[in-house]
Amino acid sequence: MKKYIWAALIILTLALLSACSSEGSDSTADDEHEEPAALHVDFDPPETAEAGETVTLKATVTYGDELVKDAEEVQFEYWKQDHKDSSSMVQAANQGNGIYTADVTFEDNAVYEIYAHTSARELHTMPKEAIVVGDAEENSDTANGSDNH
Secondary structure (H helix, E strand, C coil), rough: CCCHHHHHHHHHHHHHHHHHHHHHHHHHHHHHHHCCCCCEEECCCCCCCCCCCCCEEEEEEECEEEECCCCCEEEEEEECCCCCCCCEEEEEEEEEECCEEEEECCCCCCEEEEEEEEEEEEEEEEEEEEEEEECCCCCCHHHHHEEEE
């Protein structure tokens, strides 16, 4: 008789545990089907500048419809076209309302490519743009693009 009572208690306990875990999975199932928001960086430097001119690079960072006021990282990496191995990095300053800026002076007549390295909400994106400084001509094969991670 004691064996039957123990067996009944074990079965009852397992049934209760099973019911509790299935209720919890119903509430998290909706969260799992929700699409994560995308990290987006609106980065549009001027198309041209003069050698020696200081240019303000500006990135507006959003996550879905929300302005990201606390990005973990916003840095601009720039280099003369076809010379990525000689790039420079500058940290952007948080201006508030999802806007991040940095001033850069392009010394030479050349096409400069620029990544806006941006990390926020456990995501990283690095849109790429180009700026023509002075009388340089852009190589369209490597100019604009984006790398998302």
